[in-house]
Amino acid sequence: MLKTTARALGAAALALLPLATTIAPAQAAETLSLHDAIEALPQAAEVRDGYERTKFRHWIDEDKDGCNTRNEVLLDEATTPPTEGPRCKLSGGTWWSYYDDQIIDGPSGLDIDHMVPLAEAWDSGASQWTAARRQAYANDLGAERSLVAVTARTNRQKADQDPAEWMPPADDAQCTYLADWTATKLRWALTVDRAERDTLRDLATGCEDTVVEYEPV
Template sequence: MITTTVRGLAATALTVLPLLGTTPAQAAEPLPLADAVQQLPLAVESREGYQRSSFKHWVDEDKDGCSTRAEVLIAESRVTATVEPRCKVTAGQWYSYYDGVTLPAPGGLDIDHMVPLAEAWDSGASQWTAARREAYANDLTAKRSLVAVTAKTNRSEADQDPSTWLPPLADARCTYAVDWVATKLRWGLSVDEAEVEALAELAEGCGQEVVEYEPAA
């Protein structure tokens, strides 16, 4: 049995995956949530040609034996996770902020792409290279690109955006809006009219929430 945190190793590898040899991006200036929403590019979405397999995910980018899913579980456990051989995570303590549920075992957890893969495709990822889509689907560098949440809430969200789905826990919605906007800005993804209207309405009730992000390489 091992009890170690390895998420940072994969994150380092993924930082340079899309464009090898480039200089790492610098963090953008923090913005109030309402201002950050206005920075999102507006475009009509299209799902034409989407396949989930277009985003290769849960890879072991740094070849340490742990998949992206395992690395997120290890990093987000509030206690030291129990990790068996072959990086099988068997116990820990995870707080699903979407619904305020704490779980002691990973079986009831999904790793949610903050902006779902289909939504990313609709919003610009359809034009990316396969390598960049893989980097997006396994983004361990940004804290909230991937988040462990209850399978129930992840599957209720499915491929929806904030115009049609919000976390069931009301207290989580401002955090969710910040994470959503930060992820879209990080990856240069667009929003449609209904989405930006929903985000702007959320921002009105989110006080001093600030969006911080580092553009993906």
């Protein structure tokens, strides 16, 4: 979810003055068929031991522009832009929640969903990460579907479940959701368990033309 607003460009320019460190180049973006992307996922048993949501610091204001991660997603995904007030207080605007094919007026009815929930990420490898990498994951604005604005109802129905346990209710959402889920796991080198992989394989049979694009971090 690369920001192209004047505010974000200005913040990026300031960050480069002076250039005091060498920034490592991003890894090359990958494009795979959904089938091949699912097969590329490493498989391992899930381990929940030690998980606490507070171990993923989220909704930070990384670029110090007054808007935290939640509001950055809302601004980026609005179908009708909201009004931005002091301290990035948002009002008005409309959004499309693709999980349930609903149009939402105003930001209060929306949650920002971590495509792969924080607990699922922990189970799938994030338990071994540094606190800084977990924070980066929880506030990932570098990929369009790591974070997605959806109705609060569907986000809370999903909770921390993987596709073996929950899928979006909208019929047209299935292939997009599978691609987004797989891309997020590949982007962050997260694993899948056997039931999850089997479900992904099974559901993907109806998504022959779906591709998965991701950039490893």
